[in-house]
Amino acid sequence: MPEDPATSSGGCEVIELSFVVNGEPVTLSSDVRVSLAEILRRDLRLTGTHLGCEHGSCGACTVIVDGLAVRSCLMLAAQAQGADVETVEGLARGDELDDLQAAFREHHALQCGFCTSGFLMSLTARLREGPVVSEFQAREALSGNICRCTGYVGLVDAVLSLAADSGKEPLK
Amino acid sequence: MKPAPFRYHLPATLQEALELLAELGDDAKVLAGGQSLLPMLGYRLTAPAHLVDIGGLSELRGWELDEAGLRIRAMARQREVELDPDIGLRFPILHAAIAHVAHAQIRNRGTVCGSVAHADPAAELPATMVALGATMVLERSGGRREVPAADFFQFHFTTAIETGELLTEVRIPSPRSGSTGTFLEISHRKGDFALVGVAATVVADGDRVAAARIVCAGVAPTPFVAVAAEQAVVGRVLDDATLLVAQYCASEGMSPTDDFHAEGAYRRQVAGVLVRRSLDVIRSQQGALSA
Numbered sequence: 333m334p335e336d337p338a339t340s341s342g343g344c345e346v347i348e349l350s351f352v353v354n355g356e357p358v359t360l361s362s363d364v365r366v367s368l369a370e371i372l373r374r375d376l377r378l379t380g381t382h383l384g385c386e387h388g389s390c391g392a393c394t395v396i397v398d399g400l401a402v403r404s405c406l407m408l409a410a411q412a413q414g415a416d417v418e419t420v421e422g423l424a425r426g427d428e429l430d431d432l433q434a435a436f437r438e439h440h441a442l443q444c445g446f447c448t449s450g451f452l453m454s455l456t457a458r459l460r461e462g463p464v465v466s467e468f469q470a471r472e473a474l475s476g477n478i479c480r481c482t483g484y485v486g487l488v489d490a491v492l493s494l495a496a497d498s499g500k501e502p503l504k
Numbered sequence: 505m506k507p508a509p510f511r512y513h514l515p516a517t518l519q520e521a522l523e524l525l526a527e528l529g530d531d532a533k534v535l536a537g538g539q540s541l542l543p544m545l546g547y548r549l550t551a552p553a554h555l556v557d558i559g560g561l562s563e564l565r566g567w568e569l570d571e572a573g574l575r576i577r578a579m580a581r582q583r584e585v586e587l588d589p590d591i592g593l594r595f596p597i598l599h600a601a602i603a604h605v606a607h608a609q610i611r612n613r614g615t616v617c618g619s620v621a622h623a624d625p626a627a628e629l630p631a632t633m634v635a636l637g638a639t640m641v642l643e644r645s646g647g648r649r650e651v652p653a654a655d656f657f658q659f660h661f662t663t664a665i666e667t668g669e670l671l672t673e674v675r676i677p678s679p680r681s682g683s684t685g686t687f688l689e690i691s692h693r694k695g696d697f698a699l700v701g702v703a704a705t706v707v708a709d710g711d712r713v714a715a716a717r718i719v720c721a722g723v724a725p726t727p728f729v730a731v732a733a734e735q736a737v738v739g740r741v742l743d744d745a746t747l748l749v750a751q752y753c754a755s756e757g758m759s760p761t762d763d764f765h766a767e768g769a770y771r772r773q774v775a776g777v778l779v780r781r782s783l784d785v786i787r788s789q790q791g792a793l794s795a
């Protein structure tokens with residue numbers, strides 16, 4: 333295979349990586365400088381994970397690593413060696429959206445969609461810790477991600493609707 | 505965004521890590537949680553030839569909590585420490601301070617020791633460590649020393665850590681009986697660095713203050729001990745008048761500079777207000793102190 337300039341190491345150290353992404357084991361070799369986000373997007377073509385600021389501020393790149401929501405722009409792929417990585421592509425079952433995604437659609441929790449995958453992954457990790465039942469908790473759960481379009485109202489409604497679906501009345 | 509080329513090392517034991525750091529000297533940087541180092545590498549504010557990732561060292565995970573106090577090892581993540589209920593009970597000030605550090609997604613990776621080693625003047629944990637009288641344990645190949653927090657922070661992003669040394673542990677002594685503390689801050693947005701933060705601990709003797717430690721973040725190159733405010737409360741009942749005196753003394757000797765985020769005068773003002781509010785929180789926590 334001819335050397336692809338996008339993936340060539342430019343004389344840098346190359347390492348072998350293996351981890352699990354959305355349940356599938358993955359093995360590849362990469363320039364050691366590359367972030368987990370870049371491996372996901374460039375090598376695995378999982379472009380649902382977005383890169384906004386690339387310095388930890390916006391949250392667009394949030395994925396779940398070993399059960400914890402993290403910034404994939406602030407993790408070397410090498411640091412994900414052996415880890416279990418979940419991305420937005422792992423949420424839906426085929427064409428069927430998961431409950432959180434469906435709530436986003438229902439409550440207009442997105443406009444341009446750039447921030448959406450990051451919010452979905454942050455909230456997926458948060459909701460596994462327990463239900464979000466008040467607006468305060470919802471805003472707290474949303475606070476590590478930035479959305480430039482929605483004004484967050486739809487996002488808060490989407491999260492609280494899940495509490496309502498589970499029979500718990502959201503406390504406003 | 506890509507860092508300048510580096511060689512990546514993943515030592516399997518502490519011994520191996522210390523030998524690597526000794527051998528590579530100034531050409532190496534320690535990689536812990538990476539939440540400060542990776543952005544700096546991306547912007548090429550630093551371009552070390554070698555990264556020594558301490559993330560694989562099981563010896564450096566977690567912490568020890570016993571009679572003597574809390575020993576937080578180098579790879580204990582901020583969020584793990586924040587969520588531990590026993591730590592929260594024994595060191596409420598530490599719990600409160602960590603909750604102000606960035607966002608949960610960043611605290612899931614960032615380490616307590618990494619924040620201390622990074623020594624950002626607007627960071628919450630360095631000031632908290634000074635307030636708690638912590639000691640930093642520094643290890644090198646064939647040696648180890650302990651440095652009190654008050655001597656550890658030397659300037660912006662500059663600490664007592666020497667080339668070849670690793671901060672392996674932060675030791676926080678058990679609080680004296682009758683002591684309580686809190687951390688308050690003002691920042692532009694939730695998760696941002698502090699414009700001003702205040703870490704305050706008070707030891708009560710009956711209804712009076714036996715000892716106080718009040719330390720501000722964000723107002724000087726290193727954590728600023730508000731000595732005049734401490735003196736204003738020691739030996740006194742925490743009534744409203746004492747709190748006001750502490751507020752006005754807090755900025756004595758403090759000369760915060762203007763920067764992109766806020767003017768120095770604003771920071772002085774806010775420091776005083778936060779000192780008063782933190783003492784107010786403390787007196788409501790410690791029933792005996794409320795006059």
Ligand SMILES: Cc1cc2nc3c(=O)[nH]c(=O)nc-3n(C[C@H](O)[C@H](O)[C@H](O)COP(=O)(O)OP(=O)(O)OC[C@H]3O[C@@H](n4cnc5c(N)ncnc54)[C@H](O)[C@@H]3O)c2cc1C
Nearest residue numbers: 388534536537538539540541606614615618627671696697
């Ligand atoms: C968007 C964003 C917001 C943030 N907001 C805040 C905030 O509000 N308050 C705050 O305090 N911090 C904030 N941070 C920084 C965060 O807390 C970092 O986790 C912390 O500063 C560094 O810890 P780390 O484990 O990630 O260290 P790293 O990034 O791995 O290392 C930081 C520096 O310390 C050195 N180092 C790390 N560990 C050791 C060790 N054991 N011995 C010797 N040297 C060591 C490294 O060589 C490097 O120079 C923020 C970061 C981001 C990306």
Ligand code: FES
Nearest residue numbers: 384385386391405
């Ligand atoms: S791209 Fe990672 S936080 Fe913005």
Ligand code: FES
Nearest residue numbers: 443444479480481
């Ligand atoms: S929908 Fe556009 S940034 Fe959030």
